Amino acid sequence: MSANLGERLRDTRKRRGLSQRELSERSGVSLSLIRKLEQGERNDTRLETARQLAHALKVPTTRLITEQHTEAPASADTVNRWTPVHAALAATPDPTGAAPEAPTYDGVRDALKAATPLFSTDRFDALRTVLPPLLRDTETLTETDPRARPLRARLLELTGWLMTQTRQFDAAEMALERALDDATDHVQTAATINTQCWLLLRRGKLAQARELAVHWADEVEPRMSRATPSELSTWGWLLLRLSAAAIRDNRPGEAEDALRLANSAAVALGQECTPEGDFLRTFGPVTVALKRTENAMVAGQSDKVLSLASRIPANSLKPTSNNRNRHLLDVANAHTQLRQYAEAMDTFQKIRAGSPQWLPNQQYARDVLGRVLSRRRTLTSEMRELAEMVQLPV
Structure with a gap:
């Protein structure tokens, strides 16, 4: 985050005619944090918080943040x-x-x-x-x-x-x-670009991820009537990266348009497909549904997350599928937001059982579990073991 975040936040809020308290009520961000940001006592905040503020102010997230938020x-x-x-x-x-x-x-x-x-x-x-x-x-x-x-x-x-x-x-x-x-070859290049877009998203470089995904989705857009599974998967994944960048940048319309196009590629495939045996290119209707749920969680729509998740056959994916496990973290987060802590813990245990080496590397898991534990007076041995696994102090 830039040290000028507070200035941009204050200027945008005033142009919208909102008080700090009104912005707090609309965004769900604490009044104390808004005051600290605007007064320069805090120079950064989570990308999730920046998106909430941008959503309440009806501006792109990148209007508030100009530097990477890693x-x-x-x-x-x-x-x-x-x-x-x-x-x-x-x-x-x-x-x-x-x-x-x-x-x-x-x-x-x-x-x-x-x-x-x-x-x-x-x-x-x-x-x-x-x-x-x-x-x-x-x-x-x-x-x-x-x-x-x-x-x-x-x-x-x-x-x-x-x-x-x-x-x-x-x-x-x-x-x-x-x-x-x-x-x-072009398809291999685009597949690597897909991973590069993911890296940019994790580093908070939303504008770069969005621009790169748009450019390469245009470059590899196939003719649907004769597209190969590899071409459909590559194009579909770039559209999913575009959607992910757009929803985090508070561009829900663009995010939905990209999802709709990705879904057309998934429909053309008809089922989950792994072109040329490359697990990084696995794509199909389930993958698109998982990412639609992720977008709902980014937008803070916990009820929608659980509604969508109930219709996704996530158990049909391998327990080691990173897409499945990332989806389950969204489900755990939604349960946590709705104060359904037992269900959140059950979801964490599913991930732990399937991918015990993946879970400790997820900052998202640490954030969600931290919220669960902060609302518990006493911790069970199961909770303590999970906290130790994801390196969360208790």
């Missing part, structure tokens, strides 16, 4: 655990083959194929061991064998996705930029 980055302990991956990403390749065994195309290709399920199932512990040598071997091989370039592009895309997932945003940016440089 989701909390990974802790120092997390970064230290991933240091070998960071080093391998930044390492200079050894084209001389001075290693005891020089990597081969078949060996790297097979190793990448074997490692891919570790990404899709959130096996972070295993990836910390497997990924550094695979990155180094792929880098070295690409210097001598042009056939390895698509392999490196794919591995860097996966690494960028993983670093985004674990909130190591600078490393994610490096990996994705290098993946784009190696991309050998």
Whole structure:
């Protein structure tokens, strides 16, 4: 957030003819926080809070925020655990083959194929061991064998996705930029751009995410009558990123239009589809429904979230599906907003059972669980275990 947030907030509020108290009542943001922001005692706030204020003032969120609002980055302990991956990403390749065994195309290709399920199932512990040598071997091989370039592009895309997932945003940016440089076809480029849009969203760079998604959705828009599943999935995902950026920027009409177009791609597919076996491109009617629910939660419509969720066959997705688990966090948040704390805790347990290594890396999970625990006089052992898992002080 810019240090001028308070000035922009005050100027916009006055142009709307609202007092601080009236803005507080309309936005649901505490009067004390509004006063602190306008008086310069606080120079930042959560993106969620900025959107609430923008919604009440009927302006885009980016009217109030002009600089990035980054989701909390990974802790120092997390970064230290991933240091070998960071080093391998930044390492200079050894084209001389001075290693005891020089990597081969078949060996790297097979190793990448074997490692891919570790990404899709959130096996972070295993990836910390497997990924550094695979990155180094792929880098070295690409210097001598042009056939390895698509392999490196794919591995860097996966690494960028993983670093985004674990909130190591600078490393994610490096990996994705290098993946784009190696991309050998339009669809692969657009798929990497999709992950880059997700990174921008997590960093609070709403305008950049929106502009990038718009540009590339236009670039890859398929002819529906003969579009391939890969083309439909790529286009659909870019539209979902556009919708996510728009709803967070308090542009609900644009968000709904993008969702409607994404749904047309999903209808053309007819069912959830994973083009070319790439789990990052899994797309279809369920994915669109999950993102529609996410938009409702961003807009603070808790009742709508639970209504939509009741009609989504989320259990048909794998427990390790990040889209499913992100959706369940929305459901837990909606239950929390409605003071249905037992239901929220049950939802957390579903996520914990399916993806125990994914959950600790989610700031959203920490925020929602923190709200649940703050409203409890005593904590059960289950609550304490979850709090410890997501690194929430109790």
